[in-house]
Amino acid sequence: MSHTQxxxxxxxxxxRRLTGQMQALERALLAQAPCADVLQQLASIRGALNGxxxxxxxxxxxxxxxxxESETARVQAVDELSxxxxxxxx
Amino acid sequence: MSHTQxxxxxxxxxxRRLTGQMQALERALLAQAPCADVLQQLASIRGALNGxxxxxxxxxxxxxxxxxESETARVQAVDELSxxxxxxxx
Amino acid sequence: MSHTQxxxxxxxxxxRRLTGQMQALERALLAQAPCADVLQQLASIRGALNGxxxxxxxxxxxxxxxxxESETARVQAVDELSxxxxxxxx
Amino acid sequence: MSHTQxxxxxxxxxxRRLTGQMQALERALLAQAPCADVLQQLASIRGALNGxxxxxxxxxxxxxxxxxESETARVQAVDELSxxxxxxxx
Numbered sequence: 001m002s003h004t005q006x007x008x009x010x011x012x013x014x015x016r017r018l019t020g021q022m023q024a025l026e027r028a029l030l031a032q033a034p035c036a037d038v039l040q041q042l043a044s045i046r047g048a049l050n051g052x053x054x055x056x057x058x059x060x061x062x063x064x065x066x067x068x069e070s071e072t073a074r075v076q077a078v079d080e081l082s083x084x085x086x087x088x089x090x
Numbered sequence: 091m092s093h094t095q096x097x098x099x100x101x102x103x104x105x106r107r108l109t110g111q112m113q114a115l116e117r118a119l120l121a122q123a124p125c126a127d128v129l130q131q132l133a134s135i136r137g138a139l140n141g142x143x144x145x146x147x148x149x150x151x152x153x154x155x156x157x158x159e160s161e162t163a164r165v166q167a168v169d170e171l172s173x174x175x176x177x178x179x180x
Numbered sequence: 181m182s183h184t185q186x187x188x189x190x191x192x193x194x195x196r197r198l199t200g201q202m203q204a205l206e207r208a209l210l211a212q213a214p215c216a217d218v219l220q221q222l223a224s225i226r227g228a229l230n231g232x233x234x235x236x237x238x239x240x241x242x243x244x245x246x247x248x249e250s251e252t253a254r255v256q257a258v259d260e261l262s263x264x265x266x267x268x269x270x
Numbered sequence: 271m272s273h274t275q276x277x278x279x280x281x282x283x284x285x286r287r288l289t290g291q292m293q294a295l296e297r298a299l300l301a302q303a304p305c306a307d308v309l310q311q312l313a314s315i316r317g318a319l320n321g322x323x324x325x326x327x328x329x330x331x332x333x334x335x336x337x338x339e340s341e342t343a344r345v346q347a348v349d350e351l352s353x354x355x356x357x358x359x360x
Contacts (some may be wrong), residue, residue: 047180050179051180053179054176054179054180055177057172057175057179058172058175061155061168061171061172062168065151065155065168066165066168068163074156077154077177078151078152078155078156081151082147082148082151085144085147085148085175086144087141088178088179089143089144089147089178090137090140090141090144
């Protein structure tokens with residue numbers, strides 16, 4: 001995943017924050033937090049997850065499509081993105 | 091929009107079907123159709139719209155990114171897609 | 181669809197604007213507008229459609245759930261919303 | 271969060287599975303897994319998160335709206351759901 005090597009530290013920090021948000025959600029459920037709070041936490045996790053995903057998609061376009069090492073690699077990278085896109089835009 | 095020239099007829103047919111669905115929604119509102127029916131119509135319009143969008147995004151990748159006429163054009167096409175993606179994945 | 185009777189004029193205006201946006205999209209395709217423009221139009225239609233949908237869902241909750249005429253009607257209205265929600269949150 | 275007390279064990283299991291998926295994503299990034307794999311993992315986490323969210327929204331409707339203890343509580347529960355809905359349908 002070369003396009004994350006440069007800023008891998010940054011990406012990892014975001015993923016860890018997401019894991020932390022998930023663990024906070026787990027604690028909220030255990031503490032029987034109000035349902036509305038849990039729904040708000042879920043919405044916030046979803047926002048963070050989508051932000052991370054959009055960034056990785058752009059990284060993918062930049063590194064694996066634009067900077068592809070061969071035409072074959074570029075076609076493959078486009079196919080990979082198309083497959084994932086289908087699950088977001090449906 | 092070269093990648094739609096080949097199958098422009100097909101695309102136009104889909105867009106016209108969508109326009110037709112919107113006009114049916116208008117009639118449903120005028121006829122004071124049950125709210126649940128209107129919500130179902132909206133969900134179905136959204137599905138058709140997203141399907142069309144995913145197809146056009148893939149066409150964009152194929153024609154304007156993979157088959158770009160120059161490196162500059164390819165970078166621009168990627169930037170255009172990234173900008174649109176941001177509004178779908180957030 | 182009682183909760184739209186009050187502000188039916190407003191709702192209809194929004195739906196008609198959406199139909200108009202769809203027809204503009206059709207013209208853009210016919211005129212072979214740049215693909216990026218078409219994708220932007222689609223994103224904008226989707227935003228308008230979602231805004232309308234969210235408003236109708238809230239109207240549904242207000243009029244058919246909160247102001248339900250019977251417990252049976254309330255249960256039905258909740259079931260209808262749940263079914264639609266599933267297609268948006270998946 | 272009364273509507274999760276009944277099946278709290280089930281919900282917690284789902285949240286823990288999600289936390290586990292997030293930690294697997296972290297390991298994938300550390301191991302410099304192919305970008306396409308990471309994007310697939312993200313899509314799969316999103317699906318699980320949305321499934322959980324839809325279930326909690328339905329639980330909210332069932333327990334805090336339908337089975338509300340008072341009219342005031344019911345109105346509040348509807349307002350809470352509307353606020354969250356806005357972030358999913360936009």
